[in-house]
Amino acid sequence: MDPSKVSAMSFVQGLRCKVCGTLYPAELKTLCPEDFAPLEVAYDYEAMRGVVTRERIESGPGSLWRYRDLLPIEGPPRAGLDSGWTPLRRADRLAAELGVAELYIKDDSANYPTFSYKDRVVSVAITKALELGIEVVGCASTGNLAHAVAAHAAQAGLRAVVLIPHDLEQGKILATQAFGPELIKVEGNYDDVNRLCSEIAGRYPFGLVNVNLRPYYTEGAKTHGFEIAEQLGWRLPQHTVVPVAGGTILPKVWKAYRELIDLGLVADNGPRLHAAQPAGCNPIAEAILEGQEDFRPQKPDTVAKSLAIGNPADGYFVIDVVNESGGSAASPADAEILDAVKLLARTEGIFTEPAGGTTLAAAIHLIESGAIPADESICISITGNGLKTAEAFEGLFEEVPVIAPRLEEFDRVLESRGLGVSNPSTTAGVAALAV
Numbered sequence: 001m002d003p004s005k006v007s008a009m010s011f012v013q014g015l016r017c018k019v020c021g022t023l024y025p026a027e028l029k030t031l032c033p034e035d036f037a038p039l040e041v042a043y044d045y046e047a048m049r050g051v052v053t054r055e056r057i058e059s060g061p062g063s064l065w066r067y068r069d070l071l072p073i074e075g076p077p078r079a080g081l082d083s084g085w086t087p088l089r090r091a092d093r094l095a096a097e098l099g100v101a102e103l104y105i106k107d108d109s110a111n112y113p114t115f116s117y118k119d120r121v122v123s124v125a126i127t128k129a130l131e132l133g134i135e136v137v138g139c140a141s142t143g144n145l146a147h148a149v150a151a152h153a154a155q156a157g158l159r160a161v162v163l164i165p166h167d168l169e170q171g172k173i174l175a176t177q178a179f180g181p182e183l184i185k186v187e188g189n190y191d192d193v194n195r196l197c198s199e200i201a202g203r204y205p206f207g208l209v210n211v212n213l214r215p216y217y218t219e220g221a222k223t224h225g226f227e228i229a230e231q232l233g234w235r236l237p238q239h240t241v242v243p244v245a246g247g248t249i250l251p252k253v254w255k256a257y258r259e260l261i262d263l264g265l266v267a268d269n270g271p272r273l274h275a276a277q278p279a280g281c282n283p284i285a286e287a288i289l290e291g292q293e294d295f296r297p298q299k300p301d302t303v304a305k306s307l308a309i310g311n312p313a314d315g316y317f318v319i320d321v322v323n324e325s326g327g328s329a330a331s332p333a334d335a336e337i338l339d340a341v342k343l344l345a346r347t348e349g350i351f352t353e354p355a356g357g358t359t360l361a362a363a364i365h366l367i368e369s370g371a372i373p374a375d376e377s378i379c380i381s382i383t384g385n386g387l388k389t390a391e392a393f394e395g396l397f398e399e400v401p402v403i404a405p406r407l408e409e410f411d412r413v414l415e416s417r418g419l420g421v422s423n424p425s426t427t428a429g430v431a432a433l434a435v
Contacts, residue, residue, distance in 0.1 A: 010074045011048050015039040015215050018317070026072065028132055030212050038314070039215045041072040045262055054234060054265055057226075064120055064223040070259060071124055071223075072216045078130045079156050080123020082112050084223050088231035088379075093347040098367055102377040104237060105344075106228050108384070109352050113155075114175070115385035117224060117249065118148035124220030125209035126152050134207035138162055138181075140197040141210075142190050142245065142306050143172035144384050149209055150179035161206060163193050169305060171388045189300055191311045210246070210313075218314075221249045225256025228379055229266050236260075236271040237379035239327075239372045241363040243355050244275045244284050245307045247314030249383070254321045274372065275322050275329040276362030278302040278337060278354075281310055284318050285329035285362075293319060303334040303392050304354035306384055328371040332361035338396055340364065341386060351386035359383070 015024045019037035032039060052069045060066030064084025065077045087107045095103035108117040122145070129137050138161035139149045146162045153160035160181035164173070165188065177183055186193045194211075201212040209217045229236055236257055242250040254273055260266045277285040280302030287295040295315050300308035312318070322329060332340070334354075341357035344350050352360075363380050366372040386393070403409040414420045 009051075009069055011043045011045075011052075011069060012072050012074070013042040013044050016042040028134075028207070028212055030214050041215055041219050043070070045259070048263055052263055052265075054230075057230065057265075064123060064220070064227075067223050067226045070226070072219050073124065073127050074131055077123070077127055079126035079152050080119060083119040083123045084111065085227060086110050088228060089348065089350075091348050091380075094344065097343065097347055098364060098374075100367060100372075100374045100378060104228075104232070104377070104379045105348060105350060106224065106379055106381050107350055108224065109350060109356065109382050109386070114144070114147040114151050115388065116144035116148065117221070117381075117383040118144045119152070120223050121145075121217045121220035121248065122148040122152045122209060125207070125213045125217035126156050126158065128216040129158070129207040129209075129213060130156060132207070134205070135159065136161060136205070137207045137209060137213075138197070138200075139209045139211075140164075140190065140194040142308060143168050143176075143388065144306055145210065146176045146181075146183070147172055147388070150176045150181040150183075153181065154179040161200075163197055163200075165189055165193055165305075169389050169391050171390050175388055190309045191297075194309075194313070210248075214313075218248050218252055221252035222256040222259070224249060224381065225253035226260065228253075229257065229260050232379075234266050236266055236269055238269060238376040239272050239274060239366075239378045240381065241274045241276055241359055241366065241372075241378070242381045243307055243359045243383055244277050244315075244318055245309045245312065245355070247284065247312040247318040249381070250275060251314060251317045251321045253381075254325060271325065272327040272372075273322055273325045274327040274362070274366055275318055276359040277329070277331050278304040278307055278358050279331045279333045280304075281308050282329075282331040283310060284312060284315050285331040287315075287319055288322050288329040295319065302337075302354075304337055304358045305389070305392075306353060306355040307358060328366060328369075330362035330365035330369075330371075332358060332365060336361040336364075338393070341393070342396070344382070345386075350382060352382045353384040353386050353389040354392050355384050356382040356386070 017032035062085045089105045091103045091105045111119040136159045162181045163184050166185040201208050207213050261268045281300035283295040283298045297311035300310045337357040340361035
């Protein structure tokens with residue numbers, strides 16, 4: 001089914017303050033003027049009941065737009081028509097390594113078109129930007145969002161202005177430049193970039209997806225959670241481990257789970273959400289483990305640049321959700337993160353960026369500590385592709401041998417790897433090599 005042909009039905013009531021509960025129209029608005037708290041899209045769930053059903057969702061397109069009724073747009077989808085519906089893999093080989101019974105990988109490293117979970121949030125944000133008549137979109141980004149905004153803007157025929165930290169990985173810079181945005185490096189870290197973008201949003205009529213379009217943008221993250229539930233046969237994993245950068249995805253996965261429960265589409269099995277942050281930038285994980293209700297901003301210093309946000313915009317809400325769900329947090333060191341990247345690739349054939357390595361390494365910590373019991377179902381969210389962060393893996397693998405085009409040199413390399421056979425030309429020798 002063409003997502004643009006999805007029947008238009010909006011259940012949006014407006015934007016509600018997450019602190020005082022005041023309801024505002026669904027406009028280009030980010031903060032409540034009464035208490036400066038963030039706004040969140042509010043829906044008429046009573047009207048949804050009996051209308052938004054499993055069957056209606058399953059009859060939708062093979063993209064995130066199968067959940068269009070639960071998203072904050074008025075008309076048909078207009079961006080990211082092929083985004084979402086990424087694989088959920090039962091990871092039995094990895095489970096055996098970790099000593100757990102039921103393990104799944106939600107693999108947004110395979111998302112379209114830019115191989116990260118950001119394709120979800122940008123699809124929704126740009127569709128809303130088009131509905132609002134915005135002609136220029138943009139973002140503050142640690143890399144994946146820059147890539148996604150540039151690509152989706154190009155598909156939608158919009159101009160894009162993208163701001164990034166000056167020391168971003170070159171792979172992400174080149175991948176973004178390919179789509180022709182106005183790409184600008186800002187001296188400093190992500191928090192410096194984000195502050196500048198907030199000033200830009202006040203001066204220019206731009207739709208900055210994670211600034212003045214943020215209430216709509218964040219709703220796209222729910223589709224990550226919706227897909228996990230549907231792909232598990234309309235049930236929820238008992239534990240979901242999610243990376244935390246700005247704090248968008250984890251609270252929205254929780255919102256997705258709660259919406260499905262409230263609409264009677266899944267049973268409430270007491271799902272727990274766990275936060276993963278690198279040790280070099282872990283304000284949220286630190287607050288959770290210390291039992292604090294708020295966090296102390298940090299200056300990032302980690303190989304996981306996608307997670308290098310020291311003052312996360314939705315950090316407070318991550319802490320609240322993790323505590324409400326009964327979850328926990330973990331902060332692996334950079335060396336553990338890179339080891340986890342290798343482990344996931346070796347066992348499940350998924351090459352993730354350091355953010356994904358952080359999530360897996362954090363899950364290992366949580367399993368070893370008993371925070372996640374080995375006999376309960378676990379889902380690990382992988383949100384980005386390792387091909388965009390090649391610099392992070394320099395020196396991590398063995399040097400590749402170079403040989404002359406002679407069979408005896410090939411034999412020598414195999415023998416050095418413990419794969420040599422006495423007579424490779426025989427059938428027995430070939431069988432031994434295969435083993």
